[in-house]
Amino acid sequence: MKDANMTETLTFTDPRLAELDGFHVQLNVSNERADIILARPPYNVISMGARDQLRLVFEALDADDRVRIIVISGEGEHFSSGGNIKGFLEASPEHVSHLAWNIAAPSRCTKPVIAANRGYTFGVGFELSLACDFRIVSETCRYALPEQKLGQIPGSGGSARLQKIVGVTRTKDIVMRSKRIPGQQALDWGIATECVPDGDLEQAVTDLVTELREFSPMAQRTAKKLLNDTDDALLSTAIEMEGLNYSRLRQSEDFREGVEAFHAKRKPAFTGR
Numbered sequence: 132m133k134d135a136n137m138t139e140t141l142t143f144t145d146p147r148l149a150e151l152d153g154f155h156v157q158l159n160v161s162n163e164r165a166d167i168i169l170a171r172p173p174y175n176v177i178s179m180g181a182r183d184q185l186r187l188v189f190e191a192l193d194a195d196d197r198v199r200i201i202v203i204s205g206e207g208e209h210f211s212s213g214g215n216i217k218g219f220l221e222a223s224p225e226h227v228s229h230l231a232w233n234i235a236a237p238s239r240c241t242k243p244v245i246a247a248n249r250g251y252t253f254g255v256g257f258e259l260s261l262a263c264d265f266r267i268v269s270e271t272c273r274y275a276l277p278e279q280k281l282g283q284i285p286g287s288g289g290s291a292r293l294q295k296i297v298g299v300t301r302t303k304d305i306v307m308r309s310k311r312i313p314g315q316q317a318l319d320w321g322i323a324t325e326c327v328p329d330g331d332l333e334q335a336v337t338d339l340v341t342e343l344r345e346f347s348p349m350a351q352r353t354a355k356k357l358l359n360d361t362d363d364a365l366l367s368t369a370i371e372m373e374g375l376n377y378s379r380l381r382q383s384e385d386f387r388e389g390v391e392a393f394h395a396k397r398k399p400a401f402t403g404r
């Protein structure tokens with residue numbers, strides 16, 4: 132990557148990528164926004180190697196100061212029909228042991244991550260989206276964890292994350308019946324952040340990127356980490372951690388800038404410090 136405003140496809144130089152089975156993840160970076168595209172149409176099936184690629188891409192983007200917001204989408208009509216079923220029997224124990232860690236990469240990333248979901252968003256495609264901070268879906272989106280049809284269960288955090296969002300009854304309905312959830316229902320159940328007509332998906336994502344870029348990167352990072360860390364915590368612990376993080380954030384330049392801009396009736400100019 133050269134400068135923040137250019138669009139280019141990342142060339143992976145990490146030697147660990149040399150052994151991967153195919154190159155199916157594209158990356159474009161422009162204007163502080165990074166687009167990760169699952170590029171294996173029509174169904175953007177995610178190979179074991181693509182999972183490794185995804186993790187490495189998220190780690191690289193997280194470390195790059197020129198990137199503020201990350202968007203993940205699928206090429207064409209579908210986000211992804213999930214993991215490559217045809218390769219499951221050949222998967223190495225090493226790959227299997229990394230499944231959940233790789234797919235949790237958006238959640239570990241300190242920057243805001245948006246999933247843009249349309250069409251089939253199945254299996255590991257859904258799990259990957261659940262690890263993101265925002266899910267903007269189109270009306271064509273169909274979420275599913277269809278592993279039971281394969282004599283399997285989700286293995287990359289899908290049922291666990293879903294249960295947190297929709298509770299055990301709905302999760303059992305989705306997992307144990309391999310049920311498909313349409314975009315509008317995903318919104319109604321709190322799985323999706325927003326549901327829009329298919330032709331409006333890109334604009335809805337761009338609008339959210341524009342909105343998020345207005346905020347202090349430091350305050351965003353703190354909010355994301357705090358909410359992730361306290362997801363499992365007792366209420367009393369979560370409240371205490373919120374207070375500690377607030378106190379720490381008070382020391383930042385962005386905190387002062389936010390308050391001074393409010394007084395001056397001007398737009399804040401956050402620097403991330």
Ligand SMILES: CC(C)(COP(=O)([O-])OP(=O)(O)OC[C@H]1O[C@@H](n2cnc3c(N)ncnc32)[C@H](O)[C@@H]1OP(=O)(O)O)[C@@H](O)C(=O)NCCC(=O)NCCSC(=O)/C=C/C[N+](C)(C)C
Binds near residue numbers: 217287
């Ligand atoms: C509804 C689907 C996606 C499309 O149906 P269709 O009738 O339009 O097309 P068709 O079934 O003929 O598919 C065309 C070709 O694409 C291949 N395909 C599609 N999805 C996959 C996939 N996920 N893996 C491998 N190959 C796939 C399909 O086999 C056809 O190939 P050929 O032309 O026959 O060579 C329908 O295809 C469907 O329901 N697919 C399965 C979706 C699914 O079960 N996804 C979950 C996979 S499991 C997973 O993601 C995570 C597992 C976690 N862990 C590993 C821990 C167990």
